[in-house]
Amino acid sequence: MIENTPDIILNHVSKVYANGTVALEDVNLVIQQSEFVSLVGASGCGKSTVLRIIAGLGTPSSGNVELNLKERKLSFVFQDAALMPWANVSENVYLPLKLAGVPKKDALVQIKQAIARVGLEGFENNYPRQLSGGMKMRVSIARALVQKPDILLMDEPFGALDEITRSNLNTELLDLWHQHHWTVVFVTHNIYEAVYLSNRVLVMGNSPGHIVADINIDTPYPRSESFRTSTEYNKYCRSINEYLRVK
Ligand SMILES: Nc1ncnc2c1ncn2[C@@H]1O[C@H](COP(=O)(O)OP(=O)(O)OP(=O)(O)O)[C@@H](O)[C@H]1O
Ligand SMILES: [Mg+2]
Numbered sequence: 001m002i003e004n005t006p007d008i009i010l011n012h013v014s015k016v017y018a019n020g021t022v023a024l025e026d027v028n029l030v031i032q033q034s035e036f037v038s039l040v041g042a043s044g045c046g047k048s049t050v051l052r053i054i055a056g057l058g059t060p061s062s063g064n065v066e067l068n069l070k071e072r073k074l075s076f077v078f079q080d081a082a083l084m085p086w087a088n089v090s091e092n093v094y095l096p097l098k099l100a101g102v103p104k105k106d107a108l109v110q111i112k113q114a115i116a117r118v119g120l121e122g123f124e125n126n127y128p129r130q131l132s133g134g135m136k137m138r139v140s141i142a143r144a145l146v147q148k149p150d151i152l153l154m155d156e157p158f159g160a161l162d163e164i165t166r167s168n169l170n171t172e173l174l175d176l177w178h179q180h181h182w183t184v185v186f187v188t189h190n191i192y193e194a195v196y197l198s199n200r201v202l203v204m205g206n207s208p209g210h211i212v213a214d215i216n217i218d219t220p221y222p223r224s225e226s227f228r229t230s231t232e233y234n235k236y237c238r239s240i241n242e243y244l245r246v247k
Contacts, residue, residue, distance in 0.1 A: 004033045005068045007151050007183040008054055013063035014208075015049050023049045025208040027063070033072075033150075034181045038194035038201045040240065046209025047187040048079070051153050054185065067151075072183075075149035079156045081136035083128040089115065090124045093142045100147075107146075114146040117176060134165040145176075151183045159189065167228075170196055178221065191244075195236045196228060203243040213243045 008031040015024040023046045031037050039047045052058040053065060055076050067074070075096075083092045093114050097107040115124060118138040128136055137157055144152060158166040170193060177184060188194050194201045195217055203213040217236055219227060227233050 006030045006032050006066075007035075007068045007072060008185070009066040010050070010053070010060075011064050011066070013050075013053060013060040013065065015046070015053065015058070016061045022208040024053075024060075025210050027209070027211055029202060029211065029214075031183060031185060033068070033183055036177055036184045036186065036197055036199045038186045038188055038198040039204060040188055040191055040194045040201060040244070041204030041209070042206055042244065043189070045204045045206045047204060048155055049209065050204075051076075051155050051185065051187055055153055072150035073147060074151040074153065075144035075147045077140055077144045077152065077154040077157045079159060081128070081133075081140040083136055083139055085128050088125050088127050089120060089131075089139050089142075092128070092139055093146050096143060096147050110146050110148075114142040117145055118142045119172070132165075134161055134169065137161065137169065141173075149182060151185075153185050155187045156189065157186075158193070166190075166193065173197065174221065174223065191237050191240045192228070195233060195240065196223060201236075201240060203240055205243075205246075212246070213240070215240060 008029070010027050010029045013024060013027040016022050027050060039050060041047055049058065053060055054067070055074065084095070090111055093111050094104060094107055097110065115121060118141050120135065120138055120142065123131065123135065131139065141157065158169050161169070174197060186197060198217050201215045201217060202211050203215065204210065205212040215236065219232060
């Protein structure tokens with residue numbers, strides 16, 4: 001059997017911010033290609049810090065990070081949609097390509113595809129203020145997809161949305177993941193969302209942030225709506241909840 005190189009490895013990663021806050025202590029993880037892994041934990045436990053370190057937006061104070069980026073590309077979806085208010089949907093999606101020096105005319109097909117993939121055809125010329133929260137989040141996802149990532153890091157992308165929109169976007173995200181075989185690292189507060197989406201859920205504890213449990217969600221994909229009401233699903237959610245309550 002040919003073993004693929006893992007996409008992400010963190011070895012004994014700790015992070016102390018300049019003000020002395022110890023955000024992470026001895027975080028170890030290995031994420032394989034095409035895995036969907038969620039990080040759950042209470043506010044302030046260091047989820048975003050882990051994601052930012054993986055993205056290279058922050059450096060570990062000790063320990064090291066190994067990323068399989070030779071032939072693989074990484075994109076980041078931020079917690080708030082973080083769109084440019086003065087730019088329409090197309091221009092917002094074009095931004096990462098523009099920053100990479102791709103002329104607009106060469107990017108048009110990619111922009112169109114990314115917008116279509118998140119179901120926003122017809123809204124290309126709308127400005128962020130003319131979109132709902134869920135639509136803004138889709139634009140933000142399209143902006144990550146336009147870069148044709150292999151590894152997608154998502155920091156609470158659906159945190160600000162109502163349950164119905166969130167659950168629709170969860171289904172769409174799984175469809176896209178199924179088509180593209182991305183490696184996804186997904187940060188959320190929401191245990192139910194984490195269980196529904198993931199191959200594995202990493203549970204983080206607080207003060208300082210560390211991983212307290214690594215739980216395989218063995219239910220096969222595609223996961224239908226009935227998974228959300230199954231005993232199996234409830235069992236996973238309860239077990240994660242217990243890990244979160246243990247201090
Ligand atoms: N730039 C920074 N400087 C100093 N401390 C920071 C900085 N960023 C984060 N922290 C601290 O590090 C800890 C972890 O923060 P982090 O943002 O990673 O948590 P989180 O799990 O993502 O929280 P949330 O769920 O609220 O987004 C917190 O105590 C936070 O106050
Ligand atoms: Mg965060």
